[in-house]
Structures are given as C-alpha cells and as structure tokens.
Amino acid sequence: MDSIEKIGNSIIQHGSYNDRIYLMRLDPADMPSLLDDMEVLAEREGYSKIFTKVPESFRKLLDDRNYLCEASIPRYYDGEDAVIMSRFLDEKRRINSMDDMHEDVIKAALSKEKSLNYGLPSEYSIRKCGRQDIEQMAEVYQSTFDTYPFPIHDPAYLLKTMEENVVYFGVFRNGKAVALSSSEIDFDNSAVEMTDFATLPEFRGKGLSYHLLIRMAEEMRSIGIRTAFTIARAGSYGMNIVFAKCGYEYCGRLVNNTNISGNIESMNIWYLGLGSG
Numbered sequence: 001m002d003s004i005e006k007i008g009n010s011i012i013q014h015g016s017y018n019d020r021i022y023l024m025r026l027d028p029a030d031m032p033s034l035l036d037d038m039e040v041l042a043e044r045e046g047y048s049k050i051f052t053k054v055p056e057s058f059r060k061l062l063d064d065r066n067y068l069c070e071a072s073i074p075r076y077y078d079g080e081d082a083v084i085m086s087r088f089l090d091e092k093r094r095i096n097s098m099d100d101m102h103e104d105v106i107k108a109a110l111s112k113e114k115s116l117n118y119g120l121p122s123e124y125s126i127r128k129c130g131r132q133d134i135e136q137m138a139e140v141y142q143s144t145f146d147t148y149p150f151p152i153h154d155p156a157y158l159l160k161t162m163e164e165n166v167v168y169f170g171v172f173r174n175g176k177a178v179a180l181s182s183s184e185i186d187f188d189n190s191a192v193e194m195t196d197f198a199t200l201p202e203f204r205g206k207g208l209s210y211h212l213l214i215r216m217a218e219e220m221r222s223i224g225i226r227t228a229f230t231i232a233r234a235g236s237y238g239m240n241i242v243f244a245k246c247g248y249e250y251c252g253r254l255v256n257n258t259n260i261s262g263n264i265e266s267m268n269i270w271y272l273g274l275g276s277g
Contacts, residue, residue, distance in 0.1 A: 001151050007037050014041065018149055018259045019093075023052035025186070031058060035065055039087075048090035051254060056081040071252025071269040073229050076191055084254060084269065096255045096266055102234040106268070109237070109244035120171075120211045128219070129168035129180070134158050136177045137168065144198035146261045152196055168196075169216055171208045179208040183216050191227040192220050197239060210242045217246070221274050228274055231258070234266040243270040 002015025009027035014020065021038050038050055051070070052062065055077045059069065067085040076082035088094040096102065120126060129137060134155045142153040151157045162168060165187065171179040182196040194216055197209045220228060232239045234253055244250070248270035257267045 002149070007034055010034055012038065013149075014045070014047065016045070016047075017147075018257075019264065020047050020049040020051065020257070023050070023054070026052070026054050026058075028055070028058075032061060035062070039065075042089055048093040049086060049088055049256070051084060051086040051257065053082050053084050056083050059083050059085065062087075069252075070254050073191075073227065073251055073269065073271050074249075075273065076227050076229075077189055084252065086254065086257075093256045093264075096253075098235060098266065102253065102266060102268075105234060105237050105240050106250055109240040110250065112241055112245050114247050115245050121206065123173055124178075124208070124211075125172050126169060126211060126215045127172065129162075129170045129177075131159065131162070133168075133170060133177060134162070137170070137180055140177050140180050140200060141196070141198055143200060147259060149258050149260065150196075167216075167219065169212050169219075171199075171203075171212060173203075178203040179212060181209065181212040181216060183220055185220075185225065189227070190225050191229070192225050194228055194230045204238075209239065210245065213242060213246050217272070217274060226274055228272045230270050231267045232270060233258075233260060234268045240268060240270075246272070248272045 002013050002017045004011065004013045008030035010023065010030045011025040013022040013024055021042055023038065042050055054062065057080065062085040065087065067087045069083050070086050071084040073082040137158055138153050138155045165185045167183045167185065169181050170177045179199040180196065181194065184193040184195055186192065194213060197212065199208050217228060230243060231254070232243060249272070251269040251271050254267045254269065256264050258265055
C-alpha cells in the first residue's frame with residue numbers, strides 16, 4: 001500500500017500503487033517549499049501524477065507550477081472553496097480514454113430526480129459500526145475490492161481510523177453486515193468525505209448505498225459538520241446516481257487518479273452543503 005507521511009505539518013499519501021502523490025491536508029505555512037519537496041519526491045520515485053486539495057487562494061501559485069484545476073468543492077475552508085489541482089508528470093496519464101462513457105454516467109446521474117423519501121426494507125437495519133463489528137467489516141471490504149487505495153480490509157487499520165476521525169456505518173441483515181460506508185471527518189474545516197461504500201454482491205441493486213448516504217448525512221448534520229463531499233468512481237453509474245439523487249452537486253473529474261481493483265480509474269467529485277454552522 002502507499003504510505004502516509006508528513007512534510008512539515010502537511011500530510012501526503014504516496015507510492016507506486018497509485019503511482020502518484022496526494023496532498024491530503026495542507027498546512028499553509030508549508031507553502032511554497034512543499035511543492036518543491038513533492039516535485040523532488042515525484043521525480044525520484046518516477047510518479048506520474050501529483051494531486052492536491054488546497055484553498056482557492058493557492059490556485060495562482062499552482063497554476064504557475066503547471067497544475068490544472070480538475071475540480072472544486074464550494075466553501076470547504078471556512079467559506080473559501082477548495083480546489084483540486086493536479087500536475088501530470090506523464091502526458092499519457094492526462095488522457096482519459098473513457099471520457100465519453102464518463103460523460104454518459106454524469107448525464108444519467110443528473111437526469112435523476114432527487115429522492116429522499118423511500119424507506120429501507122424492513123428486514124434491514126442501519127447503524128454506526130463499533131469495535132465489535134471490525135472483523136466482519138474487514139471481510140465485507142475484502143469480498144468487495146480486490147485492491148483499494150487504503151487498507152480497509154485490515155482490521156487494525158479499521159480500528160485505528162475508527163478511533164481517530166472516521167465514522168463507519170453498516171446495513172445489517174440478521175446481525176450480518178451486508179453493506180458498509182464511512183464518513184472521514186476533517187474537524188478543522190467542518191467537512192467530511194463520504195467514502196468506502198461496499199455492498200456484498202448478493203445484496204446489490206437494493207439501494208443500500210442510498211440509505212447509507214442518507215443516514216450518514218443525518219449523523220454529520222447532528223454533530224455540526226458543514227460540508228460533505230465524495231470522490232466517486234467515474235465509471236460507476238450506480239454510485240454517481242446515488243449521490244445525485246441525494247442532492248449532491250457534480251464538481252469535476254480527476255483523470256486517471258486512483259487504483260481500485262487493480263486499475264487506475266478516473267474519479268468524480270460531488271458536493272453537498274449540510275447547512276450546519
């Protein structure tokens with residue numbers, strides 16, 4: 001798996017698995033030397049992409065460094081937009097060979113009416129997951145993804161993140177977890193990434209991810225989180241439709257960005273203001 005490290009007080013993920021550097025959290029005091037450090041690291045390791053999530057006020061600086069704005073998240077930083085700026089170090093990685101199909105996914109998602117009304121079938125229940133669920137959570141993730149950007153199939157990783165800033169949710173049937181998701185909270189900015197959706201194959205097509213997303217938003221509102229976003233697989237009709245139906249706005253696409261199930265895939269950004277704070 002790719003490693004997570006600090007440069008100054010900023011946090012990056014990098015490695016050959018995703019063949020990239022991801023600036024996950026920026027300390028503005030680390031600019032602009034952080035960009036130099038990341039570019040040196042990318043050159044040394046031969047990575048083909050650097051992507052960053054930074055306040056809009058840094059956009060000019062990254063523009064001047066040949067970064068492209070692939071997406072933005074409104075009002076992420078205390079009213080200031082976040083911009084997702086990427087630098088492609090290999091021209092081949094910049095080319096999205098599936099662009100037409102990805103545009104069809106967005107058109108299909110945006111054509112759906114927003115719907116927040118229908119209920120979960122009576123044989124299922126949704127709740128937050130706890131330590132007692134970790135072993136079966138790992139099994140669900142292992143069954144769903146051959147590979148994934150983070151080690152969510154590892155019980156130790158699930159426990160560590162659960163104790164830090166991630167709230168996991170599950171759909172259960174007869175006490176067995178059949179679908180999962182997580183809310184990765186950025187407390188400093190009152191924002192949350194809705195992520196790690198997984199449904200066991202035999203339970204797909206029942207709208208369980210939709211119900212998880214509704215429950216997650218309710219929970220995040222209850223603790224005062226202002227902004228929700230997701231990074232969804234650009235080729236997934238189902239997940240993009242789920243976010244559109246739940247009122248999220250499409251904010252852009254990260255080209256050839258993330259290794260999921262053994263392939264580097266493009267990812268869509270969706271955003272929802274939770275109306276808190």
